[in-house]
Amino acid sequence: MPKEQGLVSWKQLAPGMYILEPGNSKKFKTGDWRAFKPVLDKDKCIKCGMCYILCPDICYQPDQEGFFISNLFYCKGCGICAAHCPKKAITMVLEEE
């Protein structure tokens, strides 16, 4: 058998190689791309939602108190949220590892 083989058997592919599970990229971790991560100062945050709207990676979701928290599983550390926060409540901090 050749060393390089396919991901799945050809028999298991949907016809036309369609992907049948919408949005399954959620399983893929892009968080390990980043060098910096966003850190929120809740005292400064006015819960305006600007970070939520402007995140290209759809990382922000409101928590129970309405503060927007970045999902570090996906966050690529681009810094757009920090740059556009009207209250400068987000700081980009170097990742430890």
Add this chain to the structure above:
Amino acid sequence: MRPELKNFKPFTMKNLPQYEGFAQGHRACQGCGTVLPLRLALKVLGPNTIAVTSTGCMEIISSPFPYTSWEVPWIHVAFENSATVASGIEAAIKALKRKGKIKSKEKINIVVFAGDGATFDIGLQWLSGALERGHDFVYICLDNEAYMNTGVQRSGATPFGAHTTTSPAGKVIKGQTTWKKNLMGIVVAHNIPYAATANPAFPLDLMNKVKKAALINGPAFIHVFATCPTGWGCKSEDSLLAAKLAVETRVFPLYEVIDGKYIINRKIDKPKPVEEYLKLQRRFRHLTPEQITYIQQRVNEEYEKLIKLAECFGEEKTETKQNQEE
């Protein structure tokens, strides 16, 4: 006022659409200003949408088998033909609804996401045909001003002077030698009901324009200024700052053309100098003072032309309340 837009209720920061039609885990670069408007458009369009994407960055980052970031039904066929694939989808839905094979009376939004390469260059004919035939769909051109996916080669949308790999800033010829193609002019010449420019640094304005475009019965076109930190050579956190400056320097004015009437959404009476926009990006760092002067002059000329168009073919008011940002 078009009947579809008569009782238009714009989004505000207090009533944003909650839906996400694009999933996390996509492979766009850090700070990608092209995937952001795509995400925002899908938020507005909702789950009752079929999306078509041309070959390019957005298609590549969203569909590496076995992963897909599309929460809505999606098809990618080839580079130039998304407008026509969308035409086929639109016709199919029309026929199937009429024959009772699709029971629901709800409108299914059909949206095309295509880059500048796919729209300005290789796909211009296909776009023109679809617009002329009057299909009911929304075409969103995500313009990051070069063929980014294949490594930053020039397109018809590449601005004057920009360095790309096929219009390099060399010793003799310094970057792109021609002015950016006037795509909005071409689209407006097709007399479609709705055409607009949009910018992710003005997200509410962008989302409201997508909302209007979806309501329109007929073709709607949105030219989105999509930033690319990777291809333009700017920091990822400056991605939307560059987008903002493009508007504030008049390089990329925000306007709508509704049934042939020009509406300037944001009048820039005191523009920032173009240099402030250009110096943020490495693709412009080689520009000579003469080139910068030429750019400033052309930008002002194009803007004045737009003002005149709005005066000749426009409404009385030039700034509509719903497009004001915070």
Add this chain to the structure above:
Amino acid sequence: MAKKIAKEVSVAVAEAVAQCNVDVISAYPITPQTHIVEHLAELVNNGELDAEYIPVESEHAAMSACIGAAATGARTFTSTSSQGLLLMYENLYIAPALRLPIVMALVNRSVSAPISIWNDHSDVMSMRDAGWIHTFAENGQEAVDLIYHAYKVAEKTLLPVAVNIDGFILSHVVEPIEFLDQTLVDKYLPPLKMKYKLDPKKPITIGAIGVPEIYTEAKKAQDEALKASYKTIVQAWKDFEKLTGRKYLPVETYQMEDAEVGLVIMGSLAENAMNAVDILRTKGKKVGLVRIRLWRPFPLKDFIKAIGKVKALCVVDRAVSHAATGGPVGIEVRSALYQSNKRPRVLNLIAGLSGRDVTKEDFVEIFEKTFETLAKKPSTPYEIYGVKE
């Protein structure tokens, strides 16, 4: 018993498409296909056919629209020839790979350069590898029957089907056509139901990237689907025979049972060749004709059986494959023979390019040339027949 009506074959093909309850027609005109798309436009605009007619701005757009419509679950149709087929080339590979049941009437015409509007098979031969199912019509009745058959097969196999009709010499002639009764069409062709399609209720992703880790498997799956379609194609013809009494096989034979020399051909020129067989048979020559009706998937077993015990075979190609080891059909035939134990002499002639007539007298001469190969092998792998030196 259905009546035979005299109809121009193009118009008859359009009528058959209309009978099939097509949903979306994507049309761009090119000689000699124009009468098909014109007649369909007439039927739609007269309210006789309930379908969306998209007058696209190029053939590439025609196939693009079909792909979009078929992916949404609509029954689609387009038609083209020659340059138009070449223009939609990338889509010809995409449609079968995305498993879309599109039906195309391919009105065979020569390709440029030099520009030529007349009939030969150079257009269809350019898309041999694309993955479509191909059938070739010999006469008007067959052209119509193959349309009904095409939809049945396309929708069962989820592969696009091209019905090949010789331009002008078949498309523009008036022939007696017996249309299938509409109730029988509806029985033969149930409404299209696609399990996976573009539908907001069940979102799927079509056209993802074929990364190296999956592309091979995807192509294998597609290849197996095309090979497996043979069964559906043959069964669909059997079902058709039950409705009409007309029998269709992947390979037709004429007087091959005791033939010593045979001729292989595709399309409508077969009728002239059959006349030549009759002429030679009266002279006591044991000749026969093999007409390939199903081009893809290539019916290997049927072909090997059809040639019987011939000592020599002439393959009459209607297209050139420049500087190859034969014409397109010649190469296929030699390859097929090599899979078997049969080793007749093979004479490969390329004839009838750009509508040049190949009369029954020409075919008689071709048969005689084939007989000569029994004594002396052909000196070249293929020969362009009847060229003025």
